[in-house]
Amino acid sequence: MSECSRFGYEDCKATADWLLTQTDVRPLVGIVCGSGLGGLADMLKDQVFFNYIPSESSLTGLCFCLAVHGHAGRLVFGTLKGRPCVCMQGRFHLYEGYPIQKITLPIRIFKMLGVETVMVTNAAGGLNQDFKVGDIMIIKDHINMPGFAGNNPLAGPNDERFGVRFPCMSDAYDRELRQLAMDVGQELGYGDFLKEGVYCVLGGPSFETIAECRILHRLGADAVGMSTAHEVIIARHCGMRVFALSLITNQAVMDYESEMKANHEEVLQTGKQRAEQLERLVSTMVTRIEHNNNYA
Numbered sequence: 001m002s003e004c005s006r007f008g009y010e011d012c013k014a015t016a017d018w019l020l021t022q023t024d025v026r027p028l029v030g031i032v033c034g035s036g037l038g039g040l041a042d043m044l045k046d047q048v049f050f051n052y053i054p055s056e057s058s059l060t061g062l063c064f065c066l067a068v069h070g071h072a073g074r075l076v077f078g079t080l081k082g083r084p085c086v087c088m089q090g091r092f093h094l095y096e097g098y099p100i101q102k103i104t105l106p107i108r109i110f111k112m113l114g115v116e117t118v119m120v121t122n123a124a125g126g127l128n129q130d131f132k133v134g135d136i137m138i139i140k141d142h143i144n145m146p147g148f149a150g151n152n153p154l155a156g157p158n159d160e161r162f163g164v165r166f167p168c169m170s171d172a173y174d175r176e177l178r179q180l181a182m183d184v185g186q187e188l189g190y191g192d193f194l195k196e197g198v199y200c201v202l203g204g205p206s207f208e209t210i211a212e213c214r215i216l217h218r219l220g221a222d223a224v225g226m227s228t229a230h231e232v233i234i235a236r237h238c239g240m241r242v243f244a245l246s247l248i249t250n251q252a253v254m255d256y257e258s259e260m261k262a263n264h265e266e267v268l269q270t271g272k273q274r275a276e277q278l279e280r281l282v283s284t285m286v287t288r289i290e291h292n293n294n295y296a
């Protein structure tokens with residue numbers, strides 16, 4: 001069996017159908033929690049959760065096991081302010097060595113669970129010189145660097161049951177949801193640290209060199225990270241609406257005189273500091289997203 005067909009439609013459907021037998025929650029919103037942002041999933045009420053274990057022995061290459069409370073790396077079902085949601089508390093990254101189709105598999109499972117809107121969060125380094133650590137950047141577009149080299153999650157045979165061979169990406173980040181985030185952010189008093197910009201994904205896991213940060217900035221990227229774009233491509237391919245944001249957890253080093261060094265501890269620390277505000281922004285948005293593709 002080829003890698004691509006192992007992550008095919010039937011396998012996704014079988015996994016989603018099994019998950020739906022384990023919970024009464026019928027999620028319309030799917031949330032992906034970025035590094036240090038797992039607290040979003042903890043906001044869900046009446047949780048049913050499953051540890052996910054990338055596995056060579058399962059059909060889909062990804063097992064979901066009914067799990068014991070307290071374990072990270074799990075799929076959480078529940079309600080957020082009364083709205084049925086499913087949350088990836090932790091995600092997979094290219095640098096962990098998984099095939100790109102495995103990294104994005106949970107997004108297709110979201111679709112099969114009935115999710116209409118995907119909200120993706122991540123931690124990212126700020127390239128835009130106007131950004132500060134702690135800013136929340138609403139993503140308006142992305143640069144898929146691994147895609148430039150052919151590493152796109154849609155590479156391989158296309159299954160039309162998911163979507164078309166050549167999906168449009170110029171409208172990947174839903175304009176109305178971006179406006180909703182801006183409106184909610186203003187209402188919550190977040191105006192000073194709410195920004196909009198372009199996210200660039202790299203393969204990682206090494207952080208960028210100074211020269212790399214400089215070139216990415218010149219290419220038009222405002223923030224750099226190692227996730228999100230693959231998930232967004234898969235979500236758009238199968239027709240879900242997408243909202244995404246980056247928490248700017250560190251400033252990308254662009255200056256040879258600088259003593260700053262990117263490190264994961266700072267990423268997690270910034271996540272902790274902004275967690276509450278970020279959770280409030282996302283959860284308020286969830287209450288306003290209407291499922292006829294409008295918002296209140």
Ligand SMILES: O=P(O)(O)O[C@H]1O[C@H](CO)[C@@H](O)[C@H]1O
Nearest residue numbers: 034035122123226227264267
């Ligand atoms: O994109 P998320 O998963 O938020 O994580 C970001 O933080 C990690 C680096 O500190 C990388 O995995 C990067 O992609």
Ligand code: HPA
Nearest residue numbers: 123124125224225226262
């Ligand atoms: O500076 C960064 N670079 C890449 N990924 C990241 N994730 C958080 N910060 C960064």
